Amino acid sequence: MGENNGKKKYMIRRIAALAVLLAVMAGACSLFFGRNSRRAANKAAVDSLSLDLADDASVNAAFPGTSYRGTGEGGIFEYGTAVIDPLSLVGSHTGELTVAKGSDIDTSVTGEYDITYRLSCTDEYGAKAVKDIVKHYSVEDTAAPEIEMRYPTVTLFTGENFDPLQNVLYARDPVDGDVECSADTEIDTEKAGSYRVRITASDKNGNDASAEYAVDVDVFAPATTPSDGIYMYAVKVNRAANTITVYKRDGNGQYTIPYKAMVCSTGDATPLGTYYTYDDPSNSKWSPRYPWWSLYGGVYGMYATGITGAILFHSVPYYSPNRNDLEYEEYNKLGTAASMGCVRLSVRDVMWIFSHCPKGTMVEFYDDAGNPGPLGKPEPIHIDTSSPNRGWDPTDPDPSNPWNVGSAD
DSSP states (O other): OHHHHHHHHHHHHHHHHHHHHHHHHHHHHHHHHHHHHHHHHHHHHHHTOOEEEOOHHHHHHHSTTOOOEEOSSEEEEESSSOEEOGGGGEEEESSEEEEOTTOOEETTSOEEEEEEEEEEEEOTTSOEEEEEEEEEEEEEOOOOOEEEESOSEEEEETTOOOOGGGGEEEEEETTTEEOOEEEEEOOOTTSOEEEEEEEEEEOTTOOEEEEEEEEEEEOOOOOOOOTTSOOSEEEEEETTTTEEEEEEEOTTSOEEEEEEEEEOBOBTTOOOEEEETTOOGGGGGGTTOOSEEEETTTEEEESOEEEETTEEEEESOBSSSSTTOBOHHHHTTTTSOOBSSSEEEOHHHHHHHHHHOOTTOEEEEEOOTTOOOTTOOOOOOOOOTTSTTTTSOTTOOOTTOOSOTTOOO
16 A cells, blocks of 8 residues: 555656646747747748839939939949938838938949948847848049130131140030140141141049031232132131121032131121122222221221221221220220221131132121021120230230230130
């Protein structure tokens, strides 16, 4: 009996120990499987987080001028001035989205930008799920400066001073603005002939640009009527815009090639229509083509060329037949209506007509205030009326001219 009781107690203890062991094992299993469930739930939440970048059109509409190009793993911006918040480059996403402070993309600085987008949400157990997505952006400068010339061809007379950079209207980078440029040429103004000038410019990121224009160096002499009746040039005067465009003859005998633009001054009595220099024998009194010609009001013009009746091409008036006695206030009116009917020009331009447009050259007057001509309207030179040099036309090639040729400012 006692022996049976002892065995019974022993079995009870064994069963109790086994129950405890099973309970511990059950708890361990529950903990193990619970943790795995939580991990799985958190992973599922992380996997649900996604981010898609905005398309190229949307980014370029938001940031004009950046020329954005998406790559799938980020994108490329063109060098510019925009400072871009990386959040604005996201088209759609799930969860909450943040980026680190100071992650802006400054397109005025070329280089590489790695942006970490952080997405987050809460899983089914209330734990935070986080995913970091790295996108790579770069800023590149691929745009070279733009070089614009004043004229496609510059005409000089032998012995005339010339700075090749004076024909550069601008050399400008789309972002950096005006940039320095240099000229490469073998012009010899002592020798008549045709030359080329090559202008080069570079921006601060090393992009280079170049452009060329022609220079014709002529011996100055009055033009002579061609024996074959073939005229090289025709002159069109836009009376409303006070601009002249000289056209060159093409292979079909038509004057369709814009060659040279000049700023001028016309007046109320300037006619419309087509004429030919010295076409009326009754106006032969204008034919001598003297360097000086007496004008109305007791003043003088240089290198007059008759057009029709008393209408001439001539320089801005001078008080006397002396090259240092210019009516400088009248000179500063070039580009506006200021004459009594004649066509006033700078000395350099009127010398060009005098030496290239012989008797019989076609001259057409027309009005088009909105369009000065295919070569545009040259910027008139302005004389400082307080300068001691004010009596000289700045474009006069005379060796005694105190101005730097082509600049009066």
